[in-house]
Amino acid sequence: MNSILSGIDILLASPPAWKDSRIGLVTNHAACTANFKPSRQALLEAxxxxxxxxxxxxxxxTIxxxxxxxxDGIDPLTGLPVTSLYxxxxxxxxxxxxxxxxxxxDIPDIGCRFYTYLWTMTHVMEACAAHEKHLVIADRPNPLSGRLDLAEGPLLDEHNCNSFIGRWSIPIRHSCTLGELALYFKSTGxxxxxxxxxxxxxxxxxxxxxxQRIxxxxxxxxxxxxxxxxxPVFESALLYPGLGLLEATNISEGRGTATPFRVAGAPWMDGTRVASLINELHPNGVVARPINFTPAExxxxxxxxxxxxLHVTDPAVFRPVGLGWLLIRLIKKLHPAFFTWxxxxxxxxxxxxxHLDLLTGLKDAESLVAGLSENDIEDIGSYTNPGDWRNRVAPYLLYQP
Structure with a gap:
């Protein structure tokens, strides 16, 4: 386990020729070395x-x-000026x-299209390309794995759904590292x-x-x-590509609790019934149980x-985006008088x-949810298909299965 190193650790171990050049570091406090030292501090010390x-x-x-x-501000850890890109x-x-x-x-990603660090990288790419600056990506593992068979779509409709949570056509769960995506974006223009x-x-x-991708x-x-x-934890990251869709509804996704993106609820929701319905449908690798919670924000x-x-019992078969669609459909069907977009x-x-269009990458996504049939899981699969993504990205993959 400890032998896996991120790009920043490789960089520190083998300093490059540009070490003494003037370096602008795009980072945050989540970017750490293998021994959990902030990357910016480790680089300066080196x-x-x-x-x-x-x-x-x-x-x-990151708070x-x-x-x-x-x-903008000054970093209290290093004394360096900080320019905000948000x-x-x-x-x-x-x-x-x-x-x-x-x-x-050097910023950790969580493998989901609508998580914004990825798109900050693309804006940095364009700025470096326009002004002829050398860009170096210190790559990091995708926490949701690099398994392309677990990628979940749809591919973003760039013409109708372009935004800061999805600029270019990739799936919601892309199963790539940021370094791989950077190479893909550059090479495909x-x-x-x-x-x-x-x-x-x-x-x-x-x-x-x-x-390794697995x-x-x-x-x-x-x-x-x-x-x-x-x-705050891995399981929140794993559920985020699905429960993030709740942002477009009046269902709480757990912000303001100790378990964000691991819970879903509302004062009017029948949690016992929703949990029972989910478990009866047996989505792969996840179990639901009823709870009560009070968000602080x-x-x-x-x-x-x-x-x-939601409790993920097997990440290797769990498909969060499909679960997100299923959850919204069940709650909407069970509570038609209370559920709203x-x-x-x-x-x-x-x-x-x-917001649902921008999250899913689909035009008129709300109407698609309304049109789902009783055969929820099979029907939902048509909206989570990543299309030809695996073939598209294959030439730019850096890591073995």
């Missing part, structure tokens, strides 16, 4: 010339409220890049900027050591580092919610409109 930090949603400290604007801008601008020679990206500057844009990926996070590391306020803050808790305002989508 003599890397970092001159500026850039941080994504939730801020450098910012979901969807809330993050401000505030007045989403990418480094020309002035930022004039002060650096190399951009190093996912945007006009990347197409125009393909020849001059220098992108390097520092591979992980001994990671491995889930607990098989790689002893302890999960929280990546954001609502992803978010939907129904301070109100007792009746709901369910809801906007989800964030800094990058102030009105919060069409």
């Amino acid at each position: 003599g890397f010339r970092i001159t500026r930090l850039f941080s994504p949603e939730h801020g450098l400290d 910012g409220v979901d969807g809330e604007e993050m401000k 505030g007045s801008k989403l990418a480094p601008d020309q002035k930022d890049l004039a002060e650096v020679d190399v951009i190093l990206f 996912s945007s006009q900027i990347l197409q125009t500057n393909a020849d001059s844009f220098q992108l390097d990926v520092i591979r992980c050591h001994k990671w 491995l889930f996070y607990p098989q790689c590391y002893h302890s999960f580092v929280p990546t954001s306020p609502a992803i 978010g939907k129904y803050a301070g109100q007792k919610c009746n709901g369910i808790m 809801a906007p989800y305002p964030t800094y990058v989508n102030h009105a919060g409109a069409r």
Whole structure:
């Protein structure tokens, strides 16, 4: 287990020629070395010339409220200036890049299309391509494994559903590392900027050591580092691609509890009945049980919610996106007088409109849920098909099964 190393550990062990160049580091506090030292601290101690930090949603400290604007600041750990890429801008601008020679990206992802760190990487890619800056991705294992047979769609409809939680056409659960996706986006010219500057844009990926695609996070590391306020443990990350769909409804997804994205409920919900219905359908690798919880923030803050808790019994067969569709369908069918769709305002989508479309990547997704038949699991499978993703991404995969 301990022999698996992330790109940052490989970088520290074999310093590159650009170590003394002016380095802009895109990172957050979840980015650690194998011995849990913050990457930025470890790099400075190893003599890397970092001159500026850039941080994504939730801020450098990873504790910012979901969807809330993050401000520039000073890192108390290193004393370095921090430029927010989830505030007045989403990418480094020309002035930022004039002060650096190399951009190093080291942020842990959780393997889901609508988790925003991935899209911060794409904005950084475009900025580096446009301004001819060398970009280095310190790769990390996908905590949900790299098994392409577990990828879940649909592929994003770029024409109708492009947003900061899904810019380009990949599945919801993509089963790739950020380094692999970066190579895919560059080589396929996912945007006009990347197409125009393909020849001059220098992108390097520092591979992980001994990671295999079949491995889930607990098989790689002893302890999960929280990546954001609502992803405190591995099981939250594993359920997130499905329970994240609840953001577009009036069902609590557990924000403001100790178990975000592992519970679902509302004051009006019959948790016992919903749990029973889910278990009768036997979705692979997961069991539901009825519970009550009271969120401290978010939907129904301070109100007792009746709901369910989901327990993943076998990550190797569990399909979270399909479960998310199933859960919404069951609750909507059981509580037609109470269930509603809801906007989800964030800094990058102030009105919060069409949130289910943006999450799923499907135009008019709400109407698709309404049209699901009684044969829930089989019917839902048609909406979670990742299409030809496996073939598309195959040339850019860096790791063996």
